[in-house]
Amino acid sequence: MPSVMTPDWSPSTQVLQVLEQLGTHSFYDVFLDWLHQEFGTEQCMVFYCGDGEQVSTLLFKDYAREASARQLAEAYVGERHYLQDPNFSILKTISAGDVQVVRFDSVSNDMGLHYRKAFFESPGFLDKLAIIRGTENGNYYVNLYRRSSRFDPRFDDPGFTRQIGALISVLLTKHFALNERLRLEGPLAFLSEREQQVCRAVLRGKKNEAIAAELDIAASSVITYRKRAYEKLGITSRAQLFALCT
Numbered sequence: 001m002p003s004v005m006t007p008d009w010s011p012s013t014q015v016l017q018v019l020e021q022l023g024t025h026s027f028y029d030v031f032l033d034w035l036h037q038e039f040g041t042e043q044c045m046v047f048y049c050g051d052g053e054q055v056s057t058l059l060f061k062d063y064a065r066e067a068s069a070r071q072l073a074e075a076y077v078g079e080r081h082y083l084q085d086p087n088f089s090i091l092k093t094i095s096a097g098d099v100q101v102v103r104f105d106s107v108s109n110d111m112g113l114h115y116r117k118a119f120f121e122s123p124g125f126l127d128k129l130a131i132i133r134g135t136e137n138g139n140y141y142v143n144l145y146r147r148s149s150r151f152d153p154r155f156d157d158p159g160f161t162r163q164i165g166a167l168i169s170v171l172l173t174k175h176f177a178l179n180e181r182l183r184l185e186g187p188l189a190f191l192s193e194r195e196q197q198v199c200r201a202v203l204r205g206k207k208n209e210a211i212a213a214e215l216d217i218a219a220s221s222v223i224t225y226r227k228r229a230y231e232k233l234g235i236t237s238r239a240q241l242f243a244l245c246t
Contacts, residue, residue, distance in 0.1 A: 014038065018171055023178030025189060031171065032061050035144060039164075040152060043069055043125070043145040046172060047077070048183065050138035052092045055082045057244055058140075058176070058186050068123055070234035070244070073187075075118065078243025086110040087130050091141050094134035101165035103155070104128040127151050129161070133169035140173055187233055187244050195229035198222055202238055203245060 014034045021027040035041040046059035057077050060069035075081055082088050086107040090100055104127050127150040131142040155161050176183040188196045201211040212219040235241055
């Protein structure tokens with residue numbers, strides 16, 4: 001298993017690459033690759049709660065089942081299943097600067113049967129590491145999942161788990177602090193600039209002809225960009241776009 005730190009405590013090459021890309025679109029790929037290679041993360045979900053009530057999706061990735069993360073993010077946010085999440089009370093109230101790391105076993109008995117089946121049993125997850133960090137501008141919720149086995153024995157050490165949780169949460173919150181627009185874009189940050197423009201117009205309720213006029217492109221191009229964006233996001237409708245981004 002790779003090490004986060006070398007014996008002399010210098011950052012690993014991957015951590016340096018993540019740091020180098022903070023605040024840029026390239027951050028997502030190197031950050032997600034690091035989580036996968038370093039910790040065996042099989043799915044990653046990141047949510048944001050800015051007002052203590054509403055939750056939005058910032059990031060989702062399933063390394064083996066492409067549609068799984070999108071479907072779960074859509075259900076969690078779009079259908080407001082976060083209200084049933086045992087960690088939601090922490091996400092709402094955590095103080096700026098605080099970090100809490102919650103292991104799956106400590107909250108599994110607090111989950112309703114429907115919630116547990118939808119978000120753990122059906123997608124096949126055996127373990128989850130939840131990292132919640134408060135900031136003055138809102139609170140972040142990072143969820144790392146394993147389905148082939150539990151997280152490795154390093155996470156049985158509470159000290160190691162706290163340190164890794166702090167590192168992961170700092171990287172994410174600093175990334176969005178450096179480029180707040182990426183937080184506002186949420187999952188749209190993965191798209192090309194033109195695809196983002198079309199999706200943002202769709203979210204404002206605009207039709208194809210109005211979007212074409214606004215962007216000074218053909219209506220057929222609007223359809224093409226929207227189709228490409230939906231394919232990348234793993235969705236097929238405007239309703240699903242709203243569920244992911246609002």
